[in-house]
Amino acid sequence: MQFNEIKEKDNKYLFQNYGRLEVAFDHGKGMYLYDVDGKEYMDLVAGIAVNSLGHSHPKWVAAMQEQVARLCHVSNLYHIKEQAIAAEKIASVTPGDLNRVLFVNSGAEANEAALKLAVRSTGRKKVLSALNGFHGRTAAALGATGQPKYQQTFEPLIAQSFQYFDYNDIEGLKALMDKDVAAVLLEPLQGEGGVNPGNPEFFKTVRDICTDNGSLMIVDEVQTGMGRTGKWFGIDNFGVVPDIISMAKALGSGMPIGAIATTDELYGTLSPGTHGTTFGGNPLVTASASVTIDIMKEERLVENSYEMGAYWRDEISKIESDEIVDIRGLGLITGIEMRTKANDFRKYCLENGVLVNVCHGNTVRLIPPLIIGKQHCDVLIGLLRNFLE
Numbered sequence: 001m002q003f004n005e006i007k008e009k010d011n012k013y014l015f016q017n018y019g020r021l022e023v024a025f026d027h028g029k030g031m032y033l034y035d036v037d038g039k040e041y042m043d044l045v046a047g048i049a050v051n052s053l054g055h056s057h058p059k060w061v062a063a064m065q066e067q068v069a070r071l072c073h074v075s076n077l078y079h080i081k082e083q084a085i086a087a088e089k090i091a092s093v094t095p096g097d098l099n100r101v102l103f104v105n106s107g108a109e110a111n112e113a114a115l116k117l118a119v120r121s122t123g124r125k126k127v128l129s130a131l132n133g134f135h136g137r138t139a140a141a142l143g144a145t146g147q148p149k150y151q152q153t154f155e156p157l158i159a160q161s162f163q164y165f166d167y168n169d170i171e172g173l174k175a176l177m178d179k180d181v182a183a184v185l186l187e188p189l190q191g192e193g194g195v196n197p198g199n200p201e202f203f204k205t206v207r208d209i210c211t212d213n214g215s216l217m218i219v220d221e222v223q224t225g226m227g228r229t230g231k232w233f234g235i236d237n238f239g240v241v242p243d244i245i246s247m248a249k250a251l252g253s254g255m256p257i258g259a260i261a262t263t264d265e266l267y268g269t270l271s272p273g274t275h276g277t278t279f280g281g282n283p284l285v286t287a288s289a290s291v292t293i294d295i296m297k298e299e300r301l302v303e304n305s306y307e308m309g310a311y312w313r314d315e316i317s318k319i320e321s322d323e324i325v326d327i328r329g330l331g332l333i334t335g336i337e338m339r340t341k342a343n344d345f346r347k348y349c350l351e352n353g354v355l356v357n358v359c360h361g362n363t364v365r366l367i368p369p370l371i372i373g374k375q376h377c378d379v380l381i382g383l384l385r386n387f388l389e
């Protein structure tokens with residue numbers, strides 16, 4: 001099908017709730033995507049931090065083909081072998097003793113589950129989260145998302161349980177803390193909010209304050225998890241162990257899956273009947289999570305994320321231009337804040353066969369597959385130099 005035909009059907013039959021770029025893809029391989037007209041693009045977006053193995057990784061494809069042919073869905077009425085295996089693999093990479101796993105279908109749902117667990121296990125009503133954060137579009141996740149632009153017109157659906165403080169501001173958090181706070185929910189690095197890394201001291205203090213106050217510390221690793229920041233989880237950069245981690249995106253290499261991990265002490269409050277989902281953790285998506293973790297370990301993708309991220313930011317920092325305001329990031333999530341030209345740069349990259357993303361107005365966000373090599377990083381650096389000249 002030609003691009004124009006796809007666009008026509010899209011305009012006629014789909015909700016128009018996304019601002020889509022003028023391209024539709026047919027297939028992918030490794031670092032590259034190919035559009036319906038056969039043009040090649042180097043992918044530095046990875047489906048918004050999802051395709052960490054690159055596209056169509058042969059081992060992942062084989063595992064999915066085998067699983068689809070054998071068993072795709074049975075529901076949580078029964079024990080699920082693939083779910084149990086995936087939970088054990090997740091527990092092998094989570095920090096501390098976060099070795100109890102619940103599967104859901106997305107990042108927002110993972111945060112919903114984390115919030116329900118926190119409220120139920122503490123018996124408290126309030127949740128504190130950071131301004132400029134992003135936790136998803138469902139009702140409670142949207143409530144936790146301290147950005148009015150996402151909440152506007154949906155207020156009737158949002159619980160009044162949330163209060164917000166400035167990210168990395170310990171005094172702001174302390175001012176809101178009381179014995180009714182069930183949890184503090186934070187991203188280790190604000191992704192959608194413009195690639196703002198957390199401050200290690202701030203996170204250590206949040207841990208102490210939560211412990212002293214009997215509140216839970218929930219870390220949203222939907223975007224930062226699974227090696228994206230050069231450690232298995234973003235919070236590992238700060239040497240802090242939270243009470244609950246939510247994850248999704250790269251966990252399933254494109255299969256829709258989310259999960260939370262917590263401790264043996266906490267998981268029990270979500271007893272039978274208190275929470276659940278039909279699809280959550282079905283054999284196909286959990287087989288995907290397992291093979292994803294296996295490949296990440298075999299190919300040392302977490303280490304590669306650390307090394308390539310450091311290389312990239314070093315090289316980008318050498319570019320002298322008034323247009324670049326700041327370069328931030330951890331591992332393979334990098335933000336290049338520009339004065340005015342982030343969207344022009346995205347367009348320039350697209351024309352030159354490279355996909356980059358822009359978030360929070362004027363920040364170019366680089367979130368490539370974790371298989372990226374120096375040669376790919378150098379292509380982007382060359383484009384950035386040319387663009388700025």
Ligand SMILES: Cc1ncc(COP(=O)(O)O)c(C=O)c1O
Pocket residue numbers: 106107108109111134135136137187191192220221222223224248249
């Ligand atoms: C930190 C964070 N939390 C939650 C979400 C929501 O995840 P999903 O879109 O899978 O619901 C996102 C999505 O971008 C995210 O970046």
